Amino acid sequence: MTMDDKTFLERFSRGELSEFPHLDHVRVVYLHTRATDRDTAVELTRTGLRLLTHRLGVPEKFHETVTVAWARLVGERAAVEPCRDFTSFLEHHPRFRRKDLLGDYYSGEVLFSAEARARFVEPDLRPLA
Numbered sequence: 001m002t003m004d005d006k007t008f009l010e011r012f013s014r015g016e017l018s019e020f021p022h023l024d025h026v027r028v029v030y031l032h033t034r035a036t037d038r039d040t041a042v043e044l045t046r047t048g049l050r051l052l053t054h055r056l057g058v059p060e061k062f063h064e065t066v067t068v069a070w071a072r073l074v075g076e077r078a079a080v081e082p083c084r085d086f087t088s089f090l091e092h093h094p095r096f097r098r099k100d101l102l103g104d105y106y107s108g109e110v111l112f113s114a115e116a117r118a119r120f121v122e123p124d125l126r127p128l129a
Contacts, residue, residue: 005031005086011045015051022099025049027086029071033078041078042071065116069102072128 003011007030008024011017017024028048032041046067074096085088095101104107104109105123115121122128 009035012048012052015036015048017052018056019053020049020056022095023090024075025070026090026096027073030078030086030089033075034082036074038072042068045071046129063117064119065106065121066102067113068120069105069123069128074100076129082110 002008008027011029012020012024018069025045028042029045034046035041036044046064048060049067050062053059077093077096078089081089081092081094090096102123105128107124107126110116110121113121116117
C-alpha cells in the first residue's frame, strides 16, 4: 500500500524511508512544488536527499546535478500543470517515468563527472527549460 502524501513527505524529510526508487524522487519534487514554490522545492529535495542517503549509509549516492536537474524539470511542470494528484501528473507527463531522461539534456561525460556530482552543472546538450 502506498503511503499518503503527507506521511511520505514527512518520512522523506526526516530521512526515514528504507528505499527511494526513481518515482519517489519525482513524487517528492511534485509534492514540494505544489506545497511551496519551485526554488523551495529544489532546496527541500536537496536537503531531504542528503539526509536520506546519509541515514541509509550511502552518502556517496547523493548527486547534486541529478538532484537539481530533476527538481527543475519536474518542478517546472508541476508549477504550470499541477494536476489533481501525483498519479494524474504522471499520466500527463509520462516522460518523468524515464530514469534516463537526463540523457536528453546531458552527455554521460558531463553528467557523471566528479564536478557534476559535487555541484550543479548546466546541461551540455540542451537547456532544462
